[in-house]
Amino acid sequence: MSPAPSPRTDLLGRPLSEVEQRLVASYEGLKALLEQDLPPAAAANVREALASMWQVMNDLALLSDRPDV
Amino acid sequence: MPASPYWNPKTETLPRAELRRLQGVRLREVVERAWHASPFHRRLLEQAGVRPEQVRGMDDLERLPFTTREAWMECQRRTPMFGDMVTRPVERAVRYHTTSGTTGRTPLRVLDGRVDWKWIAECWCYGFHGFGIRPGDRVFFAFSYGTFIGFWGAHYAAEKMGCLVLPGGNMTTENRVALIHEMGATVVCSTPTYALRLAQEARERGINLPGGSVKRLILSGEPAGSIPATKRLIEEQWGAKAADTAGMTEIGTIMMFECEKQPGGTHVIEDQVIEEVIDPETGRPVAYGERGERVVTSFGRGMIPLIRYRTRDLVVKVPHTRCTCGRTFDLYDGGILGRVDDMLLVRGTNVYPRAVEAIVREYPAVDEFQIHLTTVEGIRDEIAVRCEVRPGHEAEWAQVRERLAADLAAAIEGLSIPVVEVARGTLPRFELKAKRVKDERVVKGASR
Numbered sequence: 001m002s003p004a005p006s007p008r009t010d011l012l013g014r015p016l017s018e019v020e021q022r023l024v025a026s027y028e029g030l031k032a033l034l035e036q037d038l039p040p041a042a043a044a045n046v047r048e049a050l051a052s053m054w055q056v057m058n059d060l061a062l063l064s065d066r067p068d069v
Numbered sequence: 070m071p072a073s074p075y076w077n078p079k080t081e082t083l084p085r086a087e088l089r090r091l092q093g094v095r096l097r098e099v100v101e102r103a104w105h106a107s108p109f110h111r112r113l114l115e116q117a118g119v120r121p122e123q124v125r126g127m128d129d130l131e132r133l134p135f136t137t138r139e140a141w142m143e144c145q146r147r148t149p150m151f152g153d154m155v156t157r158p159v160e161r162a163v164r165y166h167t168t169s170g171t172t173g174r175t176p177l178r179v180l181d182g183r184v185d186w187k188w189i190a191e192c193w194c195y196g197f198h199g200f201g202i203r204p205g206d207r208v209f210f211a212f213s214y215g216t217f218i219g220f221w222g223a224h225y226a227a228e229k230m231g232c233l234v235l236p237g238g239n240m241t242t243e244n245r246v247a248l249i250h251e252m253g254a255t256v257v258c259s260t261p262t263y264a265l266r267l268a269q270e271a272r273e274r275g276i277n278l279p280g281g282s283v284k285r286l287i288l289s290g291e292p293a294g295s296i297p298a299t300k301r302l303i304e305e306q307w308g309a310k311a312a313d314t315a316g317m318t319e320i321g322t323i324m325m326f327e328c329e330k331q332p333g334g335t336h337v338i339e340d341q342v343i344e345e346v347i348d349p350e351t352g353r354p355v356a357y358g359e360r361g362e363r364v365v366t367s368f369g370r371g372m373i374p375l376i377r378y379r380t381r382d383l384v385v386k387v388p389h390t391r392c393t394c395g396r397t398f399d400l401y402d403g404g405i406l407g408r409v410d411d412m413l414l415v416r417g418t419n420v421y422p423r424a425v426e427a428i429v430r431e432y433p434a435v436d437e438f439q440i441h442l443t444t445v446e447g448i449r450d451e452i453a454v455r456c457e458v459r460p461g462h463e464a465e466w467a468q469v470r471e472r473l474a475a476d477l478a479a480a481i482e483g484l485s486i487p488v489v490e491v492a493r494g495t496l497p498r499f500e501l502k503a504k505r506v507k508d509e510r511v512v513k514g515a516s517r
Binding site: 011012047048051052054055058059060061064066067068069 | 077079080083087090091094095098102157161182183184186187188191340368369371
């Protein structure tokens with residue numbers, strides 16, 4: 001399954017910068033990876049990475065989302 | 070890119086109107102999540118006649134019901150062990166923690182998921198970075214770890230930021246001082262009381278802290294971190310700058326921190342929490358500059374949404390313009406000022422322990438103190454301040470005692486408060502939250 005299309009604005013309605021768009025894409029990419037059948041080593045570390053990337057989404061007010069990891 | 074004085078410049082400098090809009094978006098999300106996943110919150114919202122779709126932004130905040138510690142405890146009693154406030158099964162949690170239990174009450178039990186735990190560290194990063202801590206700093210934690218949440222989040226924040234973490238759990242005070250010295254710690258995290266205890270130990274071991282490596286102290290766990298006289302004493306004894314922070318187990322992390330400008334107050338981390346100040350009697354909001362009770366709504370903890378939680382902490386909120394650091398986060402003037410239920414009624418006079426400490430700490434001759442209350446002749450309150458004299462100050466003690474008693478009486482409506490010397494080592498020392506009130510009255514505040 002491919003990542004969901006990224007939003008074009010942040011939670012304040014401001015257009016996303018190029019870096020912000022890449023951050024959102026990375027987050028969505030990690031989420032999509034977790035839908036794959038991953039070995040334990042990969043699954044646990046992707047979950048950790050996703051939880052860290054959520055902090056970026058949250059701090060920069062980029063997305064309304066909360067992964068269930 | 071120039072080094073930023075802010076951990077998160079985008080939101081820390083957001084114009085107030087936009088910050089409020091962001092809080093509104095997040096409030097809507099947390100209410101929605103709580104409604105669907107937390108039976109406790111759904112019950113409260115239903116009782117208040119509020120549905121999530123009615124919460125559109127910050128203007129709707131006051132429609133939401135308060136959450137109290139008592140209700141939380143009750144839900145834990147009814148649905149052991151964690152209550153039905155929790156939004157996900159325990160199998161999805163990665164951390165278990167409790168309140169400190171220093172009040173003697175049954176501690177609250179909390180769970181955190183993976184995202185929550187990283188958010189808890191993230192909030193500490195705002196405070197650490199804001200006070201000038203940077204990668205490469207060596208951060209010592211004078212903290213016993215265990216289930217008390219204390220500095221756990223700070224530990225992970227330091228690690229995340231690229232600092233060298235020096236965990237001081239399960240160590241004697243002597244060994245802690247030795248490690249700080251040997252490892253060249255540049256930052257020490259501790260309660261204000263324990264920072265003084267460490268300094269005392271260093272003196273006794275002949276370690277010159279003011280000439281040493283420690284440049285910053287991060288204080289938490291007691292209001293004393295913002296009492297000017299206590300802070301000054303700590304800074305003098307360590308030769309370092311001290312910053313106050315305050316947090317609580319109920320949100321798992323800090324919600325306020327002191328920045329490098331040290332404006333005499335702590336910035337509220339307003340992109341991660343909503344902090345209201347209300348009249349504790351009426352529940353109505355109070356204006357900037359007025360003392361009231363903190364009420365917190367936290368956005369980051371997924372397993373335990375916290376909505377309009379009555380903290381019982383007393384604060385005075387002032388606008389962000391009080392500080393010149395450029396943050397748009399409002400401040401609590403003087404940090405946490407005490408607890409709503411801290412006040413002692415003595416012969417009809419209100420006595421706040423924080424006010425007593427602010428005066429006592431003006432006297433370097435006092436090493437440790439305790440407020441002692443008794444009932445005399447079965448009816449009359451008596452209050453005294455028991456003091457241990459700092460070594461080297463014995464000769465001036467008689468004069469100090471008189472001046473201190475006069476200062477206390479002048480500050481506390483003329484109430485006579487004798488100052489009594491006790492032998493060295495008599496009074497308790499604390500690592501966690503200090504308890505300097507010993508109330509042995511049979512009848513409290515009954516007689517003038």
